[in-house]
Amino acid sequence: MVLDSPLPQLDHLFDYSVPEELAGQAVPGVRVRVPLRTAGRVADGYLVELAEPDEAFSGTLSPLEAVVSPVPVLTDPVWRLARRLADRSAGTASDILRLAVPPRMVRVEKAWLAAKEAGAPASAPEDGAAPAPFPVRGYGAGVLEAAVAAGERLALRPIPRLSRLPDGTWVGEWAITLAALATATWRAGSTAIVAVPDHRDLEQLAAALAAIAPGSAVVRADASQSNPERYKGFLAALSGPRIVIGNRSVVYAPAARLGLVAVWEDSDPLFAEPLSPYVHTRDAALVRQELEGGALVLSGLVRSVEAQRLVELGWLRDLGPERAYTPKIVLTANQSADEPAARAARIPSSAWRAAREALSGESGRPRGPVLVQVARPGYLPVLSCANCGQAARCARCSGPLGQRRAGATPSCGVCGALATDWHCSRCEHTALRMVTAGSGRTAEELGRAFPGTRVILADGDHPVLRVGAAPALVVATRGAEPIAEGGYQAVLLLDGERMLARETLHVAEDCLRWWTSAAVLAAAGAPTVLVGVSGDLARDFATGRLADFAREELADRRQLRFPPAVRLASVTGAAEAVDGVLKAVDPDLLIDVLGPVDVDEKTVRAVLRFEYAKGAEVAAAVRATVVRNATQRRRAPGGRPGYRPAPTLRVRFDDPEIL
Incomplete structure (x- = not known):
């Protein structure tokens, strides 16, 4: 045991x-x-x-x-x-x-056992309530179904558009594709597991399955469920073939005859497990498919660099739709506008005209809603000194100062303290100025630029899943964009340069995913305006060369020996514990060791880089040291009875944020 x-x-x-x-x-x-x-x-x-x-x-x-x-x-x-x-x-x-x-959950378990003893029929492909088979569209007749039935591993390029279900609900075409593949797997008598990053994607996938598969076949397992609901779904998955959908941990769901594991947007950071041992959902899916067989599908609007590496190794087969689907992308500089209303809203003239035409129908297209994507929630999330430009910090905890609403006293974003007597630590100035406008301030400015137009705010504090087809300005933070009935008549992507300013290895990949996720919400032929971003990244986005971006990004990381070209493990803890790990690992197994460097007064961190082929040996050596460290007993300081605890040690393989 x-x-x-x-x-x-x-x-x-x-x-x-x-x-x-x-x-x-x-x-x-x-x-x-x-x-x-x-x-x-x-x-x-x-x-x-x-x-x-x-x-x-x-x-x-x-x-x-x-x-x-x-x-x-x-x-x-x-x-x-x-x-x-x-x-x-x-x-x-x-x-x-x-x-x-x-x-x-005892009550749930007793009810399940009672139903089982009473001979309650399990969901099966012969269920008479099942809708007619639903073919996958856009990839050729039976091509995807045959690949999944044969147990292939696919890097699937989705069709970037919205589609309408028979009940009138609009969802991404990707949701219909994965739902059709999962249903075909279930009809063949096997279990399909589909993992998506957040509740918005899960809502689209559930809507697509409701139109394609019988309700008794679908099991939902996500973080929003209560413990009884989650346990009830878990027991249902134990009962026979099912379609199991959920967030990152759904990849561990029990499966009777696993036939398909699919992961949507595997580059999304929500798939990085925050709990030890920090296994990414994509890695868990890869290992599970290797152990149990069945088909594996990694899909996303933007291919992850990790998936591109597997394509180039021949582990995944690249498969895309029969024809290219490229949204209408317009690149524009972040320059001052000619129209007073556009200047007030801080957007270029071309973006302002695109929004005006969509709201009024001047261009001959149908009138409809306009999506405006911004980088940050809140009103004024970042403030600085009006004199010298230094970032404004809290006098109590040094957290960033921001303004939550118009006219409000600036407050700390960490401890919430009000900055009533703030003064700059560099020049002693007392006036503040805006650095970044959040979703609330942007909605306010656009409301003044387009008087009489309804403004809808969608962010973490104001969740909105769907909006109607009536003209409206929808201001949403990245990842919080609602789906519009029939699609948006224009999409404006603001704050692109601020999104790219993040210090992370995945910043370009993340920005492409955010922009593309918003662009595919546009109606057919509607423009998507990217403001203030130029260069190769903007070119790849505008021309739909997303697979080429992944290939070029992987080539750059190979030169720099960055993941996923190599694997790495971060070791954080007391200096003596980290030193013990470094001594335990054979240097011949490693490419190099970065550090140790100080994290704080008591903690240091080192990074081990190694080839994939050496991963098992490195992990075994590190784990042996972790076990020794956990069982260490050391004498307490003089005069104090007992033993001191073992030195702290935290190990994380394939740490996504270490670089």
Whole structure:
């Protein structure tokens, strides 16, 4: 059995004997409770395997204390996946199992067992309520379905447009494509798992499946669900072939005869797991497909550099639609406008005219809503000294000062303290000026530039999923853009230069994804205006050369030895613990070591770079050091009884934000 414990020294299988009274319930996968040697403690875990005692073992095994639940919630494929991923990331399998198996809900489980004993039929392809088969559009008759049925691994280029479902709901064509593939997999008697980054994508995918697949076939597993809802869906997935949709942890869902694993927008940072051992959803999908077979589909409006590497290695097959779909993109400089209204709204004349024509119908196109994408939420999220330009900081915690609404006193974005007596630390000036306008200030300015037009604000504090076809100005932060009925008649992409100013390795890839996600919400033939961005990135966006961008980006990273051309592991902790890791790893396994460098007064960080082929050996060496570090006992300072805790140590493989 495996213990449910985050301690690395306990991350291995333990042997226990099965008492006769529990023999009928103790089957692989059930939750069990077992005794530990020390202090009469007990621990929870999962029974992984039953076997006869080893003849060479002459001792006595401790017996299981209890079988907590008769339901085998841990399937063998999920266990093997957790073990492989933990070994690959120098982590513990129990940390992954906590993502894979939801907490037990007794009432839900009893209802499921009662329905099972009563012979309630499981969802099956023969369900008479199932709609007629829905073919995948735009890729040739049966091409995608045949590739998935054959278990191929695909880097799928989607069709960048909105489409209308039979019930009148508008969704991205990508959602219809993945829903059709998942339904075809389910009809063939296998399970399909589809992972999307956030609730907006999940809402589109669920709407597409509602029109294509019967409701009993679809299981939803996402972070917004309550524990009973999540456990109910988990048990449904255990019951037979299903279409399981959800966020990043859905890739660990149980699957009867896995036929398809699909990940939409695998470059989205929401797929980076924030909990140890920090396994990315894309990596989990790749390993699961390798272990269980079935088809693998990585798709997104912008291909990730990681997926491009797999295409060039021949691991993924590049597959796109029959014809190219390129939105109408207009590039314009961020220059002062001629029209007074455009100057007031701080947008170029060309962008202002595109919005005016869409709202009034002057160009002969239908009147409709206009989408305006901005970089930051809030009113004035960033302020600076009006005299010298230095960023304004809080006197209490040094956090950035901003203004939440018009006329409000500036306040700290970290601690919330009001800056009533602020003065510049450099020049002692007391006046502030605007550096960045947020979504609230932009909506206010556009409302003045287009009097009488309805303004809709969509950001984290004002979530909006859909808007109608009536003329309106929709100001949305990146990733929060609602879908307009029939599409937007114009899309304005502001603050592009500010988005590119982020210090991260993935900044160009992220900006392309944000811009493209907004551009595909436009109606057919409607313009998308990108303001203030030029160069190769703007050219690739305007011409639809998104796969070429991924190829060129990968070539640059190979020259610099940046991921995904190589793998890396960041080791953060006390200096002696980090030094122990560096000494434990054979230098011949590494390309080089960056650091250690100081993170704060007590912590340092080092980065190990190595080739993919050496990953298993590096992870094993690092994990052995982590286990030794966790079991270290050191004498306490003189005069203080007991032991000091082991030095802190945090290891993260393939850290997305380290560069």
